[in-house]
Amino acid sequence: MTPKPVQGEAQRTVLYIEDDEGLRRLVGRDLTRAGYAVTAVASCGEGLALLSERPFDVVALDHFLAGETGLDILPAIKALPEAPPVIYVTGTDDGRVAIAALKAGATDYVIKDVAGEFLALLRAAISQAIEQIELRRMKEAAERAVLEAKERAETLLREVNHRVGNSLQLVSAFVHLQSTSIPDGPARDMMRETEARILAIAQIHRRLYTSDDVRMVDMADYLAGLAEELESSLKTSDRPHRIALAVEPMRMATDKAVSLGVIVTELVTNAFKYAYPRGVEGEVRVELACLNGSCALSVEDDGVGMSESETPQGTGLGQKIVRTMAATIQSRIERDASHRGTRIVFAFPA
Secondary structure, three states, X not given: OXXXXXXXXXXXXXXXXXXXHHHHHHHHHHHHHOOOEEEEEOOHHHHHHHHHHOOOOEEEEEOEEOOEXXXXXXXXXXXXXXXXXXXXXXXXXXXXXXXXXXXXXXXXXXXXXOOOOHHHHHHHHHHHHHHHHHHHHHHHHHHHHHHHHHHHHHHHXXXXXXXXXXXXXXXXXXXXXXXXXXXXXXXXXXXXXXXXXXXXXXXXXXXXXOOOOOOEEEHHHHHHHXXXXXXXHHOEOOEOOEEEEEEOOOEEEHHHXXXXXXXXXXXXXXXXXXXXXXXXOOEEEEEEEEEOOEEEEEEEEOOOOOOOOOOOOOOOHHHHHHHHHHHHOOOEEEEOOOOOOEEEEEEEEO
16 A cells, blocks of 8 residues: 655655546546645656656656657656656556666556556555655765765864874974983984974874875875975984985875884984994985885985894884884884895885
8 A cells, every 4th residue: 555645744746648538537536545646648748848847756657649659758758857767657568668668767667457457556666666766865865974974074184183283293393492402412312313203293194184085195295204304303414314215106094104104213213323424424215115915115224234133222212113113014024134234124015
Protein backbone atom coordinates (compact mmCIF):
# COMPACT_ATOMS: atom_id res chain seq x y z
CA MET A 1 0.00 0.00 0.00
CA THR A 2 1.33 3.42 -0.96
CA PRO A 3 1.71 5.64 2.13
CA LYS A 4 -0.11 8.96 2.05
CA PRO A 5 1.75 12.18 2.88
CA VAL A 6 1.78 13.02 6.57
CA GLN A 7 0.24 16.28 7.72
CA GLY A 8 2.49 19.22 6.91
CA GLU A 9 4.43 17.30 4.25
CA ALA A 10 4.30 18.61 0.67
CA GLN A 11 2.06 16.53 -1.60
CA ARG A 12 3.98 14.57 -4.24
CA THR A 13 3.23 15.58 -7.82
CA VAL A 14 2.82 13.21 -10.77
CA LEU A 15 2.56 14.12 -14.45
CA TYR A 16 0.71 11.41 -16.41
CA ILE A 17 1.00 11.51 -20.23
CA GLU A 18 -1.66 9.28 -21.86
CA ASP A 19 -3.78 9.91 -25.00
CA ASP A 20 -6.64 7.64 -23.88
CA GLU A 21 -9.05 9.89 -21.99
CA GLY A 22 -10.65 7.02 -20.08
CA LEU A 23 -7.31 5.77 -18.82
CA ARG A 24 -6.26 9.30 -17.90
CA ARG A 25 -9.33 9.61 -15.64
CA LEU A 26 -8.90 6.11 -14.20
CA VAL A 27 -5.22 6.52 -13.35
CA GLY A 28 -5.75 10.08 -12.15
CA ARG A 29 -8.45 9.03 -9.67
CA ASP A 30 -6.39 6.08 -8.42
CA LEU A 31 -3.25 8.12 -7.83
CA THR A 32 -5.25 10.93 -6.23
CA ARG A 33 -6.73 8.46 -3.75
CA ALA A 34 -3.19 7.31 -3.03
CA GLY A 35 -2.29 10.87 -1.98
CA TYR A 36 -0.63 12.26 -5.12
CA ALA A 37 -1.39 15.53 -6.91
CA VAL A 38 -1.94 14.33 -10.48
CA THR A 39 -1.79 16.34 -13.70
CA ALA A 40 -2.82 14.35 -16.77
CA VAL A 41 -2.22 15.41 -20.41
CA ALA A 42 -2.74 13.74 -23.79
CA SER A 43 0.40 14.55 -25.76
CA CYS A 44 4.17 14.83 -25.58
CA GLY A 45 4.03 18.51 -26.42
CA GLU A 46 1.70 19.29 -23.51
CA GLY A 47 3.86 17.24 -21.17
CA LEU A 48 7.09 19.01 -22.17
CA ALA A 49 5.40 22.41 -21.85
CA LEU A 50 4.31 21.61 -18.27
CA LEU A 51 7.72 20.20 -17.34
CA SER A 52 9.36 23.41 -18.52
CA GLU A 53 6.96 25.50 -16.40
CA ARG A 54 7.06 23.68 -13.05
CA PRO A 55 8.70 20.68 -11.42
CA PHE A 56 7.12 17.26 -10.94
CA ASP A 57 8.29 14.51 -8.65
CA VAL A 58 7.53 11.71 -11.14
CA VAL A 59 6.43 11.36 -14.76
CA ALA A 60 4.30 8.37 -15.85
CA LEU A 61 4.68 8.15 -19.62
CA ASP A 62 2.61 5.94 -21.92
CA HIS A 63 4.26 4.25 -24.90
CA PHE A 64 1.58 4.52 -27.60
CA LEU A 65 0.42 8.11 -28.08
CA ALA A 66 -1.44 9.75 -30.98
CA GLY A 67 1.03 9.85 -33.87
CA GLU A 68 4.08 9.33 -31.61
CA THR A 69 5.50 7.18 -28.82
CA GLY A 70 6.83 7.88 -25.37
CA LEU A 71 10.30 7.09 -26.67
CA ASP A 72 10.07 10.30 -28.74
CA ILE A 73 9.76 12.49 -25.62
CA LEU A 74 11.81 10.47 -23.12
CA PRO A 75 15.25 11.85 -24.18
CA ALA A 76 13.90 15.41 -23.99
CA ILE A 77 12.62 14.78 -20.45
CA LYS A 78 15.94 13.32 -19.30
CA ALA A 79 17.77 16.31 -20.80
CA LEU A 80 15.87 18.75 -18.53
CA PRO A 81 17.69 20.26 -15.53
CA GLU A 82 16.70 18.31 -12.40
CA ALA A 83 14.89 15.79 -14.61
CA PRO A 84 12.24 13.78 -12.70
CA PRO A 85 12.25 9.97 -12.82
CA VAL A 86 10.12 8.48 -15.58
CA ILE A 87 7.92 5.40 -15.19
CA TYR A 88 7.31 3.97 -18.66
CA VAL A 89 3.80 2.55 -19.17
CA THR A 90 3.18 0.23 -22.11
CA GLY A 91 0.32 -1.96 -23.28
CA THR A 92 2.61 -4.44 -24.99
CA ASP A 93 4.61 -7.22 -23.37
CA ASP A 94 7.30 -6.89 -26.04
CA GLY A 95 10.50 -6.81 -24.00
CA ARG A 96 12.24 -4.71 -26.63
CA VAL A 97 10.03 -1.73 -25.78
CA ALA A 98 10.87 -1.97 -22.08
CA ILE A 99 14.59 -2.36 -22.82
CA ALA A 100 14.53 0.65 -25.18
CA ALA A 101 12.79 2.74 -22.50
CA LEU A 102 15.28 1.76 -19.79
CA LYS A 103 18.19 2.51 -22.12
CA ALA A 104 16.68 5.92 -22.88
CA GLY A 105 16.61 6.77 -19.17
CA ALA A 106 13.36 5.42 -17.74
CA THR A 107 13.57 4.48 -14.07
CA ASP A 108 11.06 1.63 -14.32
CA TYR A 109 8.32 0.29 -16.56
CA VAL A 110 4.80 -1.05 -16.02
CA ILE A 111 2.76 -3.20 -18.41
CA LYS A 112 -0.94 -2.26 -18.68
CA ASP A 113 -3.58 -4.97 -18.45
CA VAL A 114 -7.29 -5.05 -19.23
CA ALA A 115 -8.31 -5.84 -15.64
CA GLY A 116 -6.57 -2.74 -14.31
CA GLU A 117 -4.21 -4.60 -12.02
CA PHE A 118 -1.36 -2.45 -13.39
CA LEU A 119 -2.63 0.42 -11.22
CA ALA A 120 -1.15 -1.17 -8.10
CA LEU A 121 2.12 -1.77 -9.95
CA LEU A 122 2.16 1.85 -11.13
CA ARG A 123 1.61 3.11 -7.57
CA ALA A 124 4.42 0.90 -6.31
CA ALA A 125 6.77 2.05 -9.10
CA ILE A 126 6.00 5.72 -8.38
CA SER A 127 6.51 5.23 -4.63
CA GLN A 128 9.82 3.46 -5.20
CA ALA A 129 11.03 6.17 -7.60
CA ILE A 130 10.24 8.87 -5.01
CA GLU A 131 12.05 6.89 -2.31
CA GLN A 132 15.11 6.62 -4.55
CA ILE A 133 15.04 10.37 -5.13
CA GLU A 134 14.82 11.01 -1.40
CA LEU A 135 17.70 8.65 -0.70
CA ARG A 136 19.80 10.34 -3.36
CA ARG A 137 18.99 13.79 -1.99
CA MET A 138 19.79 12.65 1.55
CA LYS A 139 23.08 11.19 0.34
CA GLU A 140 23.98 14.40 -1.51
CA ALA A 141 23.04 16.48 1.55
CA ALA A 142 25.15 14.25 3.78
CA GLU A 143 28.09 14.51 1.37
CA ARG A 144 27.75 18.30 1.31
CA ALA A 145 27.62 18.39 5.10
CA VAL A 146 30.74 16.21 5.35
CA LEU A 147 32.55 18.41 2.82
CA GLU A 148 31.55 21.60 4.64
CA ALA A 149 32.64 20.10 7.97
CA LYS A 150 35.94 19.04 6.43
CA GLU A 151 36.50 22.53 5.02
CA ARG A 152 35.69 24.10 8.40
CA ALA A 153 38.04 21.70 10.17
CA GLU A 154 40.85 22.38 7.69
CA THR A 155 40.34 26.13 8.03
CA LEU A 156 40.48 25.80 11.80
CA LEU A 157 43.55 23.56 11.58
CA ARG A 158 45.31 26.09 9.32
CA GLU A 159 44.57 28.79 11.88
CA VAL A 160 45.92 26.57 14.66
CA ASN A 161 49.07 25.85 12.64
CA HIS A 162 49.43 29.56 11.97
CA ARG A 163 49.24 30.43 15.64
CA VAL A 164 51.50 27.55 16.71
CA GLY A 165 54.04 28.48 14.03
CA ASN A 166 54.05 32.10 15.16
CA SER A 167 54.39 31.07 18.80
CA LEU A 168 57.31 28.74 18.05
CA GLN A 169 58.97 31.47 16.01
CA LEU A 170 58.61 33.79 18.99
CA VAL A 171 60.09 31.17 21.34
CA SER A 172 62.96 30.66 18.90
CA ALA A 173 63.62 34.41 18.88
CA PHE A 174 63.71 34.45 22.70
CA VAL A 175 66.19 31.55 22.73
CA HIS A 176 68.33 33.33 20.15
CA LEU A 177 68.35 36.52 22.18
CA GLN A 178 69.26 34.57 25.29
CA SER A 179 72.11 32.78 23.49
CA THR A 180 73.66 36.09 22.41
CA SER A 181 74.12 37.03 26.06
CA ILE A 182 76.11 33.85 26.77
CA PRO A 183 79.85 33.66 25.99
CA ASP A 184 81.01 31.19 23.36
CA GLY A 185 81.17 27.69 24.78
CA PRO A 186 79.05 24.61 25.51
CA ALA A 187 76.17 26.58 27.01
CA ARG A 188 75.85 28.81 23.95
CA ASP A 189 76.05 25.77 21.66
CA MET A 190 73.24 24.11 23.58
CA MET A 191 71.07 27.22 23.21
CA ARG A 192 71.70 27.27 19.46
CA GLU A 193 70.83 23.59 19.17
CA THR A 194 67.59 24.22 21.05
CA GLU A 195 66.81 27.11 18.71
CA ALA A 196 67.42 24.86 15.69
CA ARG A 197 65.07 22.17 17.05
CA ILE A 198 62.32 24.72 17.60
CA LEU A 199 62.80 26.07 14.08
CA ALA A 200 62.48 22.57 12.59
CA ILE A 201 59.02 22.17 14.07
CA ALA A 202 57.99 25.78 13.42
CA GLN A 203 58.82 25.29 9.73
CA ILE A 204 56.34 22.42 9.56
CA HIS A 205 53.51 24.54 10.98
CA ARG A 206 54.30 27.41 8.62
CA ARG A 207 54.15 25.04 5.66
CA LEU A 208 50.86 23.53 6.83
CA TYR A 209 48.85 26.73 7.19
CA THR A 210 49.81 27.79 3.64
CA SER A 211 49.21 24.33 2.14
CA ASP A 212 46.08 23.19 0.31
CA ASP A 213 46.27 19.90 2.24
CA VAL A 214 47.01 20.18 5.95
CA ARG A 215 47.73 16.45 6.18
CA MET A 216 50.73 16.54 3.84
CA VAL A 217 53.98 18.50 3.61
CA ASP A 218 55.91 19.41 0.46
CA MET A 219 59.33 18.07 1.46
CA ALA A 220 61.39 20.05 -1.06
CA ASP A 221 59.83 23.30 0.11
CA TYR A 222 60.03 22.35 3.79
CA LEU A 223 63.67 21.22 3.76
CA ALA A 224 64.70 24.27 1.71
CA GLY A 225 63.20 26.59 4.33
CA LEU A 226 64.67 24.53 7.16
CA ALA A 227 68.15 24.54 5.59
CA GLU A 228 68.01 28.31 5.14
CA GLU A 229 67.10 28.88 8.78
CA LEU A 230 69.64 26.34 10.05
CA GLU A 231 72.41 27.92 8.03
CA SER A 232 71.46 31.36 9.31
CA SER A 233 71.26 30.12 12.90
CA LEU A 234 74.40 27.93 12.96
CA LYS A 235 76.77 29.81 10.68
CA THR A 236 79.49 31.74 12.52
CA SER A 237 82.94 33.09 11.71
CA ASP A 238 84.60 29.91 12.97
CA ARG A 239 81.93 27.67 11.38
CA PRO A 240 81.35 29.25 7.95
CA HIS A 241 79.69 26.17 6.49
CA ARG A 242 76.95 25.92 3.88
CA ILE A 243 74.11 23.46 3.34
CA ALA A 244 73.46 21.87 -0.09
CA LEU A 245 70.09 20.23 -0.79
CA ALA A 246 69.09 17.55 -3.31
CA VAL A 247 65.43 16.75 -2.62
CA GLU A 248 63.08 15.11 -5.09
CA PRO A 249 59.57 16.61 -5.40
CA MET A 250 57.39 14.66 -2.97
CA ARG A 251 54.74 15.08 -0.29
CA MET A 252 54.79 13.27 3.02
CA ALA A 253 52.45 12.90 5.97
CA THR A 254 52.93 15.58 8.61
CA ASP A 255 54.18 13.29 11.38
CA LYS A 256 56.79 11.72 9.09
CA ALA A 257 57.89 15.15 7.86
CA VAL A 258 58.38 16.31 11.48
CA SER A 259 60.59 13.27 12.21
CA LEU A 260 62.70 13.85 9.10
CA GLY A 261 63.02 17.56 9.88
CA VAL A 262 64.26 16.83 13.41
CA ILE A 263 66.74 14.24 12.07
CA VAL A 264 68.10 16.72 9.52
CA THR A 265 68.35 19.41 12.19
CA GLU A 266 70.33 17.20 14.58
CA LEU A 267 72.74 15.86 11.95
CA VAL A 268 73.33 19.22 10.28
CA THR A 269 73.90 20.85 13.68
CA ASN A 270 76.37 18.10 14.57
CA ALA A 271 78.20 18.53 11.25
CA PHE A 272 78.47 22.28 11.75
CA LYS A 273 80.01 21.70 15.18
CA TYR A 274 82.35 18.76 14.62
CA ALA A 275 82.85 17.89 10.93
CA TYR A 276 85.42 20.54 10.02
CA PRO A 277 88.26 22.21 11.95
CA ARG A 278 87.38 25.65 13.28
CA GLY A 279 87.66 28.37 10.68
CA VAL A 280 87.64 25.92 7.77
CA GLU A 281 84.64 26.28 5.46
CA GLY A 282 82.84 23.06 4.54
CA GLU A 283 79.66 21.76 2.94
CA VAL A 284 76.91 19.69 4.51
CA ARG A 285 74.77 17.86 1.96
CA VAL A 286 71.21 16.69 2.51
CA GLU A 287 69.56 14.33 0.00
CA LEU A 288 66.07 12.84 -0.04
CA ALA A 289 64.81 10.48 -2.75
CA CYS A 290 62.23 7.72 -3.19
CA LEU A 291 62.19 4.69 -5.50
CA ASN A 292 59.94 1.62 -5.69
CA GLY A 293 58.12 2.28 -2.42
CA SER A 294 61.24 3.05 -0.39
CA CYS A 295 62.81 6.38 0.53
CA ALA A 296 66.29 7.32 1.65
CA LEU A 297 67.47 10.40 3.53
CA SER A 298 71.20 11.04 3.70
CA VAL A 299 73.22 13.73 5.48
CA GLU A 300 76.91 13.89 4.68
CA ASP A 301 80.00 16.05 4.94
CA ASP A 302 83.62 15.86 3.79
CA GLY A 303 85.08 16.55 7.20
CA VAL A 304 87.21 14.61 9.65
CA GLY A 305 84.83 11.65 9.82
CA MET A 306 83.74 9.57 12.79
CA SER A 307 84.01 5.85 13.50
CA GLU A 308 81.05 3.85 14.82
CA SER A 309 82.93 3.03 18.02
CA GLU A 310 83.86 6.64 18.70
CA THR A 311 82.30 8.18 21.82
CA PRO A 312 79.79 10.96 20.91
CA GLN A 313 81.03 14.47 21.50
CA GLY A 314 78.93 16.72 23.73
CA THR A 315 76.05 15.32 25.77
CA GLY A 316 74.95 12.68 23.24
CA LEU A 317 71.40 14.08 23.33
CA GLY A 318 71.41 14.67 19.57
CA GLN A 319 72.12 11.00 18.83
CA LYS A 320 69.35 9.90 21.20
CA ILE A 321 66.92 12.24 19.43
CA VAL A 322 67.99 10.90 16.04
CA ARG A 323 67.48 7.27 17.09
CA THR A 324 64.03 8.10 18.50
CA MET A 325 62.93 9.93 15.35
CA ALA A 326 64.30 7.14 13.14
CA ALA A 327 62.19 4.62 15.03
CA THR A 328 59.02 6.64 14.40
CA ILE A 329 59.50 6.36 10.61
CA GLN A 330 60.53 2.67 10.77
CA SER A 331 63.99 3.55 9.54
CA ARG A 332 67.31 1.82 9.47
CA ILE A 333 70.33 4.00 10.34
CA GLU A 334 73.40 3.23 8.27
CA ARG A 335 76.84 4.82 8.37
CA ASP A 336 78.66 4.77 5.03
CA ALA A 337 82.15 3.63 6.03
CA SER A 338 83.52 4.20 2.52
CA HIS A 339 82.75 7.92 2.61
CA ARG A 340 85.80 10.06 3.38
CA GLY A 341 83.89 12.23 5.86
CA THR A 342 80.67 11.27 7.62
CA ARG A 343 77.65 10.00 5.72
CA ILE A 344 74.52 8.84 7.55
CA VAL A 345 71.71 7.19 5.58
CA PHE A 346 68.13 6.53 6.74
CA ALA A 347 66.09 4.07 4.68
CA PHE A 348 62.36 3.99 5.36
CA PRO A 349 59.12 2.93 3.62
CA ALA A 350 57.49 5.55 1.44
